[in-house]
Amino acid sequence: MKIVTLMGYVAGLFSSVGxxxxxxxxxxxxxxxDVALWQPILLTIGTTLWLIYGLMIMDMPIILANILSIICNFLVVIQKFMYKGRG
Amino acid sequence: MKIVTLMGYVAGLFSSVGxxxxxxxxxxxxxxxDVALWQPILLTIGTTLWLIYGLMIMDMPIILANILSIICNFLVVIQKFMYKGRG
Structure with missing residues (x-):
């Protein structure tokens, strides 16, 4: 594996686990x-677009990193409505 | 501008503004x-690595998108220590 590809996977690991x-x-x-509602909304859209971008340029680090990110951000959007006013 | 590059910029716009x-x-x-401390820490590291990756493959959408992301996430880490226990 080339250094640059490895770098992409490490970056992807941090930003998806993050x-x-x-x-x-x-x-x-x-x-x-205390969680800003618009953050996970915009990031769900953003990471979905990155996934599409990754598929367009067939870049595996970008593709894999964004799948987990989409799931996590979407679940935080759901939580904002599920747990509203409980704080 | 090619469609794929435009797609990258739109994705970058959402994920950095996000x-x-x-x-x-x-x-x-x-x-x-209510904000998880490890989220902005891991994302500051992750987006810094993506910036390096973007510089390695000289991909402008990746480079530009991650500069703002690094600043925002780093500031949230600072807030977690500045506003600790105020909630």
Missing amino acids: FMPQMIKGFVTKKVD | FMPQMIKGFVTKKVD
Whole structure:
């Protein structure tokens, strides 16, 4: 594997795993009042577009990284409505 | 501009602007207790690595998108320490 591809996978690992803590914390505490609603909404759209971009240029690090990101951000959007006003 | 490059810029616009709401909300409310600390830490690292990846493959959408993302996520990390226990 080329260094550049490896770099892409490491970057992708951090930026996709990086969307997990908020999703996990939300399900554990059921408190999401301090979380900005527009953040996971815009990021769900953004990571979906990155996934499409990755498919267009057939770049595997971009494709794989964004699949997990989409799931995590979408779940945080759901939490914002599920746990509304519980904070 | 090729469609694929345009797609990359639109994706980059959403995913970089998408990191702004939490940073703005944090400075306005000064309440960040529900925000997971590890999220902005991992994403600051992740987006920095994506910036390096973008520079390695000289992909402008990836480079530009990640500069704003790094700033926003880093500021959320700072907020987590500045506003600790205020919630």
